[in-house]
Amino acid sequence: MSSVLIVDDNEDLRFSLSSVVRKNDFSVETAASGSEALEIAHSSVIDLAFLDIGLPDLHGISLIANLRQITPDMGIVMLTGLNDAKTAVEALKAGAFDYIVKPFDMIEFTTTLHRFMQSRLMEKKALIEHQQDGEGPLIGQSEPMRRVRQSIKTAASVESPVLITGETGTGKEMVARAIHHEGQGGHRGIFVKVDCGTLSANLVESELFGYEKGAFTDARSDKKGLVEVASGGTLFLDEIGNLPIELQPKLLRLIEESTFRKVGGLKDIKVQLRIIAATNSDLLAAINAGTFREDLYYRLNVLPIALPSLRERGEDIVLLADFFLHRLNREMKRDIKGFTNPATAILRSYPWPGNIRELRNIIEREIIFNNSGWLTLANLVHRWNSRDVELDQHLLSLQEMEKRHIKNVLTRTGNNKSQAARILGISRTTLRQKLASSAPDK
Numbered sequence: 065m066s067s068v069l070i071v072d073d074n075e076d077l078r079f080s081l082s083s084v085v086r087k088n089d090f091s092v093e094t095a096a097s098g099s100e101a102l103e104i105a106h107s108s109v110i111d112l113a114f115l116d117i118g119l120p121d122l123h124g125i126s127l128i129a130n131l132r133q134i135t136p137d138m139g140i141v142m143l144t145g146l147n148d149a150k151t152a153v154e155a156l157k158a159g160a161f162d163y164i165v166k167p168f169d170m171i172e173f174t175t176t177l178h179r180f181m182q183s184r185l186m187e188k189k190a191l192i193e194h195q196q197d198g199e200g201p202l203i204g205q206s207e208p209m210r211r212v213r214q215s216i217k218t219a220a221s222v223e224s225p226v227l228i229t230g231e232t233g234t235g236k237e238m239v240a241r242a243i244h245h246e247g248q249g250g251h252r253g254i255f256v257k258v259d260c261g262t263l264s265a266n267l268v269e270s271e272l273f274g275y276e277k278g279a280f281t282d283a284r285s286d287k288k289g290l291v292e293v294a295s296g297g298t299l300f301l302d303e304i305g306n307l308p309i310e311l312q313p314k315l316l317r318l319i320e321e322s323t324f325r326k327v328g329g330l331k332d333i334k335v336q337l338r339i340i341a342a343t344n345s346d347l348l349a350a351i352n353a354g355t356f357r358e359d360l361y362y363r364l365n366v367l368p369i370a371l372p373s374l375r376e377r378g379e380d381i382v383l384l385a386d387f388f389l390h391r392l393n394r395e396m397k398r399d400i401k402g403f404t405n406p407a408t409a410i411l412r413s414y415p416w417p418g419n420i421r422e423l424r425n426i427i428e429r430e431i432i433f434n435n436s437g438w439l440t441l442a443n444l445v446h447r448w449n450s451r452d453v454e455l456d457q458h459l460l461s462l463q464e465m466e467k468r469h470i471k472n473v474l475t476r477t478g479n480n481k482s483q484a485a486r487i488l489g490i491s492r493t494t495l496r497q498k499l500a501s502s503a504p505d506k
């Protein structure tokens with residue numbers, strides 16, 4: 065939830081404006097004086113402040129400068145008196161986003177509030193533009209996926225942390241995005257992803273929490289961390305098992321107390337955000353190995369969602385394959401008709417160690433090299449390097465050979481089962497069993 069600050073010495077106005085802000089799903093703080101406002105700005109992440117021009121201790125215009133020193137991109141809307149065009153202009157020059165002339169009605173106030181929040185959302189989205197892939201519908205009707213959908217609904221309706229587990233490529237990030245979009249955060253805030261596995265301990269800390277000017281040699285100015293960028297939205301911590309142990313207490317504090325400190329910072333900053341973590345490693349084993357804190361694990365694991373592997377998802381495999389084919393056809397301006405029957409059988413029996421990501425990539429490659437209009441997945445067969453799969457293949461072909469051989473012998477003997485059994489070297493009962501198990505539809 066984004067945060068709004070109302071600064072006015074009139075208590076009634078503070079009360080009515082803050083209830084309008086709350087009704088619009090933003091969180092709100094109020095201050096009756098300039099000094100109170102500065103105190104709040106020091107200790108909370110504020111997106112937008114409405115400032116009365118005539119405060120008891122400070123002129124509104126000087127307060128703009130002071131607030132902007134603390135949070136350079138805080139949006140400020142000046143509440144000016146009638147016929148005070150000069151102050152309004154001064155406020156805009158000092159960096160205010162807009163001004164509203166008193167007495168104003170609540171529609172004007174709400175419109176200004178939304179106009180600013182909308183532009184703030186766009187700015188934040190631009191900051192993390194490179195992260196916007198991974199959007200799209202969550203495909204799947206299998207029983208395990210129905211349960212996952214139910215968990216997404218539950219998670220979206222509360223604010224507690226969520227821990228998503230599952231093999232690589234099973235859709236952990238997609239599920240995290242779905243929770244964000246269905247939940248509160250989706251209306252107002254943004255989804256910020258941090259890959260804990262790709263940065264060194266030092267970098268993760270400043271990337272996550274930001275730093276203050278002078279925190280280290282290169283820190284020539286303050287830098288916002290991703291926690292602050294995600295304020296009002298969702299922070300997605302991917303590969304949480306790789307979060308350096310020395311940073312784990314800082315994350316625990318963020319979850320438990322909703323506060324953090326920038327690198328080199330002396331004050332605690334309050335922030336409202338939703339935390340979703342994901343991992344494909346065994347966190348309990350990491351706890352035993354001393355690389356993951358048990359208290360953090362239990363704090364994150366309030367709402368666990370375990371994603372099934374693709375091979376456990378039955379008919380979803382074919383649904384997903386059709387979905388990717390359809391989408392890639394459109395994106396690549398191709399007109400591939402579908403999968404051949406043997407290719408569909410391969411889709412169902414391949415173990416998909418790389419799960420949905422692997423399925424998508426294979427289909428994409430097949431489309432690129434396809435000239436016939438139907439995907440055969442011929443390359444996939446060659447690429448199968450898993451021994452189990454090869455074994456499965458041989459077993460399947462042996463079964464097939466046995467079936468054909470029995471059929472041949474029966475034809476030669478005019479369907480005489482006793483004679484056929486003798487030739488085959490098996491009993492009549494075994495022959496009957498084999499015939500039953502290789503019935504035409506099997």
Ligand SMILES: Nc1ncnc2c1ncn2[C@@H]1O[C@H](COP(=O)(O)OP(=O)(O)OP(=O)(O)O)[C@@H](O)[C@H]1O
Nearest residue numbers: 198201202203231232233234235236237238420421
């Ligand atoms: N249910 C789904 N429907 C459609 N596409 C999906 C689904 N689940 C995953 N995908 C697609 O599969 C790919 C991998 O998904 P995602 O990145 O969410 O997996 P992950 O579990 O987070 O992977 P990793 O563990 O490697 O980070 C993405 O391209 C995603 O769009």
